[in-house]
Amino acid sequence: MKKIKWRLLQDNIKEPAKHFAAEEALLRGVDKGITPPTLRIRKYYPSVWLGIYQDIDEDINLTYCNKNNIPIIRRHNPGGTVYQDEGSFCFSAFFKKKNFFKYLNIKDPEKLYELFGEIIVNTLKNFNVDAEISPVNDVVVKDKKIYGSAQIDFYSAFVHSGTFLFNVDIEEMQKVLSPSNLKFVDKGFINVEDRVINLKELVNKNVKKEDVIQKFIQIFSNFFEIDLTNNPFNNDEIKLIKKLYEEKYSNKEWTFKKFPDSSIKVSRKSKSGVINLNVKLDKSNNIIKNVFLTGDFLAPSSSSLLNFYKILKNTPLNRVNKKIKKLNFSNDFKNTLIKLFEKIKKEGNNNE
Structure with missing residues (x-):
C-alpha cells in the first residue's frame, strides 16, 4: 500500500x-x-x-x-x-x-x-x-x-x-x-x-x-x-x-437548545448507547404527531435520523414496526426502536 x-x-x-x-x-x-x-x-x-x-x-x-x-x-x-x-x-x-x-x-x-x-x-x-x-x-x-x-x-x-x-x-x-x-x-x-x-x-x-x-x-x-x-x-x-x-x-x-414537546418518553440501552424515544401521540387515534430521539447513542447519520422522524410523523402506532424495518439503520438500532415502541403500546394498553 x-x-x-x-x-x-x-x-x-x-x-x-x-x-x-x-x-x-x-x-x-x-x-x-x-x-x-x-x-x-x-x-x-x-x-x-x-x-x-x-x-x-x-x-x-x-x-x-x-x-x-x-x-x-x-x-x-x-x-x-x-x-x-x-x-x-x-x-x-x-x-x-x-x-x-x-x-x-x-x-x-x-x-x-x-x-x-x-x-x-x-x-x-x-x-x-x-x-x-x-x-x-x-x-x-x-x-x-x-x-x-x-x-x-x-x-x-x-x-x-x-x-x-x-x-x-x-x-x-x-x-x-x-x-x-x-x-x-x-x-x-x-x-x-x-x-x-x-x-x-x-x-x-x-x-x-x-x-x-x-x-x-x-x-x-x-x-x-x-x-x-x-x-x-x-x-x-x-x-x-x-x-x-x-x-x-x-x-x-x-x-442549551430546546427539543420539541413530547407526551411520552421511554428509554433503552442499545449497543451504540442509551436511546430515549420521545413521542407526541394523539391518544384518540394512536397516531404519532411528532417523534425525536435523545441520548448518548452513536447515530447512523444525522440525515438518516431526520428521515426517520419524517417517515414516522402521522403514522399509526400499529404500522410503526413495518416502517422501522425498512430504515437504513443497524439491526440493533432498529430492534431497539421497535422494543421502545412496543413499550409505548404496552403502557397505553395498561392505561386503558
Whole structure:
C-alpha cells in the first residue's frame, strides 16, 4: 500500500467554543475542498462536552458546573457527555470518506472504531499496558474505560474522533457528570468513578502525556501508512472557524437548545448507547404527531435520523414496526426502536 500524505495539526485552541468551531470548520473544509486530510491533536481547558443528541438535563450536574464556573459546550458529534481537562487529550482524523475508505478497503463506517481501537491498544502496549477493544467505541483496561470515540459522516467528508484518559481528575468528573442508571446497566458499575481509569495509574511516574501523544502519532502513521507533515490552519479555515464561533458555538442557544414537546418518553440501552424515544401521540387515534430521539447513542447519520422522524410523523402506532424495518439503520438500532415502541403500546394498553 503506497503511503498517502496528511497534515498533522497541533494547534493551541483550548477554549471550548473555539475548539469545537475549529472541529466543525475542518469537517466542512474537507467537504468544500479547502481542508486537506488532517490529524488534529487536541488540548483544552477543563470543560464538559455534551453529545449533539443529548438533552442537557440528562447527564450533567448543572448546579455544580455553574457554581464552579465549568464551561459546558454541545459537540457537533454524537456520543455521551464527557468531562475533559489537561489530564486527557483528543485527536480527530478528517478525510474524504470515499477516498480513505477505498484506501483502507472498507465499506462500513463502524469498521473505523475497530481500526482506531487497534491503534490505541498498540499505543498502550508500548507502555506495557494490556488493553482490549470494547465494542462499539471504547478501549478498556481491566474492564475500565481508558478511551472512547465518536464519528460523523458529513456529505463527502468524515471525521473520527477519540479521547484518551491520561491523568484526568476523576473525582471532579464524578461531581460534574450524573449519567442515568441505564448507561452502566450492562457494565456492572454504578458510577463514573468505577467505570474509568487513567493511564497514569498504570505506568511509571516518569511517563508524560506528551510521550503518549507522540507514540500515538507514530503508531497512527505506521498503522495507516500515512506521511504526516506539521502545518497550521490555512486562511480559509481561520475565516470559517471565526464564523462558526460567532454564529454558533459562542451562543448559549446552541448548547442549551430546546427539543420539541413530547407526551411520552421511554428509554433503552442499545449497543451504540442509551436511546430515549420521545413521542407526541394523539391518544384518540394512536397516531404519532411528532417523534425525536435523545441520548448518548452513536447515530447512523444525522440525515438518516431526520428521515426517520419524517417517515414516522402521522403514522399509526400499529404500522410503526413495518416502517422501522425498512430504515437504513443497524439491526440493533432498529430492534431497539421497535422494543421502545412496543413499550409505548404496552403502557397505553395498561392505561386503558
